[in-house]
Amino acid sequence: MSHPLKKVAIIVGLACIVHAGFSAAQHRSFVRLTEQEFSSLPLDIVVQSILGLFLASYGILMVSGDFKNIQVNADMKEKSFETVGNRFAFCTFEHRGKALYSRQ
Structure with missing residues (x-):
């Protein structure tokens, strides 16, 4: 399937x-108006929603391209064993405590 057809698959899905959502809401309001007991949705609405889900999922997976491998140790290649435990991203040195507790 070419690239534009994959986007069409997403849109159609x-x-x-x-459409299945609107049909389900319309069916639900019809059941309330006729004072019938709601047991389940009609089969065509269920099939349409499942078909739309699979079609949209297929289109999204095909447009997104190939998945990349997750390399856990990619960041650790340049670091030494001593610096592995350092977490400077969580350290903050400029905070409100300096202004609140400074002696004037």
Whole structure:
């Protein structure tokens, strides 16, 4: 499937999901107006929502491209064993405590 057709698959899948949602809401209001007991949604609404989900998921996975491998040790290659435990991202030296507790 070429790239524009994959985007069309996403749009059609999302449109199916939205249409199934509106159909479900309309069916629910119809059941309330006729004072029937609600047991479940009609089969066509369920099939449409599942088909839309699979079509949109397929299109999104095909457009997104290849997945990249997660390398856990990529950051650790340049660091020595002594610096592994240092976490400077969590240290803050400029904070309100200096202004609150300074002697004037």
